[in-house]
Amino acid sequence: MNDDARAVRSVLYIPGDKPRAMDKARGLNADALIFDLEDAVAVDAKADGREGIVAALSQGGFRAMRLVRVNAADTEWADADLDAILSLPADALPDAILLPKVNGADDIAALARRLDGIDGAGSVAIWAMIETARGVLNAASIADAPGMGGFVVGTNDLAAELGCRPGQDRMALMTALQLCVLAARAGGIPCIDGVYNAFKDEDGLRTESAQGRDLGMDGKSLIHPAQVDPVNAVFSPSEDEIALARRHIAAWTEAERDRKGIAVVDGRIVENLHVAAARGVLARAGLSEGNAS
Ligand SMILES: CC(C)(COP(=O)(O)OP(=O)(O)OC[C@H]1O[C@@H](n2cnc3c(N)ncnc32)[C@H](O)[C@@H]1OP(=O)(O)O)[C@@H](O)C(=O)NCCC(=O)NCCSC(=O)C[C@H](O)C(=O)O
Ligand SMILES: [Mg+2]
Numbered sequence: 685m686n687d688d689a690r691a692v693r694s695v696l697y698i699p700g701d702k703p704r705a706m707d708k709a710r711g712l713n714a715d716a717l718i719f720d721l722e723d724a725v726a727v728d729a730k731a732d733g734r735e736g737i738v739a740a741l742s743q744g745g746f747r748a749m750r751l752v753r754v755n756a757a758d759t760e761w762a763d764a765d766l767d768a769i770l771s772l773p774a775d776a777l778p779d780a781i782l783l784p785k786v787n788g789a790d791d792i793a794a795l796a797r798r799l800d801g802i803d804g805a806g807s808v809a810i811w812a813m814i815e816t817a818r819g820v821l822n823a824a825s826i827a828d829a830p831g832m833g834g835f836v837v838g839t840n841d842l843a844a845e846l847g848c849r850p851g852q853d854r855m856a857l858m859t860a861l862q863l864c865v866l867a868a869r870a871g872g873i874p875c876i877d878g879v880y881n882a883f884k885d886e887d888g889l890r891t892e893s894a895q896g897r898d899l900g901m902d903g904k905s906l907i908h909p910a911q912v913d914p915v916n917a918v919f920s921p922s923e924d925e926i927a928l929a930r931r932h933i934a935a936w937t938e939a940e941r942d943r944k945g946i947a948v949v950d951g952r953i954v955e956n957l958h959v960a961a962a963r964g965v966l967a968r969a970g971l972s973e974g975n976a977s
Contacts, residue, residue, distance in 0.1 A: 694906055697720050
């Protein structure tokens with residue numbers, strides 16, 4: 685996975701039947717937007733949602749990556765959702781279709797077949813919601829499925845199916861979260877953490893986002909615009925991390941000049957893998973090695 689692919693820190697759900705929210709999203713700093721037809725849209729509003737998303741994507745003007753979450757394949761809305769989205773002209777198609785309740789690689793293959801042959805849909809990736817027990821257990825083969833672009837973990841659905849109580853430390857979900865990250869890393873795709881439901885609690889959001897970041901998540905899925913900036917901050921390298929990255933690179937460069945295979949910074953060894961990580965930190969901060977700010 686390249687550094688661009690990792691830069692999906694904030695991923696905001698927008699209900700497809702709320703045109704005002706979709707308008708607002710054009711001016712937000714979210715890295716990706718999920719135009720939702722599934723759980724954010726009531727049963728009676730599914731048709732409005734499709735119409736709204738088609739209109740918004742046709743109008744364009746979104747800087748962020750655009751995903752459309754359709755209803756799950758076994759629902760009565762799935763076909764109409766895909767028909768509506770895939771009828772868009774090639775230049776208005778979303779960057780990805782996000783498929784909920786993915787249980788196995790077969791679900792991805794079925795959607796890939798559907799995309800195959802649609803004009804312009806070759807560039808539409810498939811993202812998977814990992815939010816069922818079966819999906820978590822099959823995460824590795826799902827991540828490896830052709831066409832896969834990334835995972836979004838659905839912690840609400842998962843907790844409901846498991847009958848667990850995640851609590852503040854999310855210990856009850858830890859195995860599942862880690863399996864998702866492991867599978868995504870092995871498959872070379874990004875993994876986006878679940879939503880933080882208490883959208884007015886910024887401290888709680890920051891704490892849970894930092895936990896996800898430390899587990900290896902690339903970003904967090906969000907439900908309200910006020911969550912975007914705090915989450916971007918948590919998933920961006922801090923000043924201290926940038927300064928340390930520069931020192932690692934400088935020490936390594938000097939060690940190489942002296943024909944040494946190892947450098948030492950603050951009493952800790954620095955090897956070439958640490959230097960690769962340091963370069964990744966600078967790339968994610970939008971800095972080059974020679975760039976001071
Ligand atoms: C959570 C909300 C219901 C809160 O709504 P509300 O109280 O109306 O918000 P505000 O009045 O604070 O809104 C202020 C302005 O921001 C715009 N807005 C609100 N939400 C969004 C959004 N998500 N994207 C873009 N813009 C948004 C409002 O339009 C206001 O704008 P303005 O009028 O111009 O000032 C609401 O935020 C909401 O509906 N959020 C989305 C909920 C959602 O998408 N849920 C489904 C996804 S989560 C999920 O499915 C979990 C997963 O599958 C799992 O299993 O875990
Ligand atoms: Mg869900």
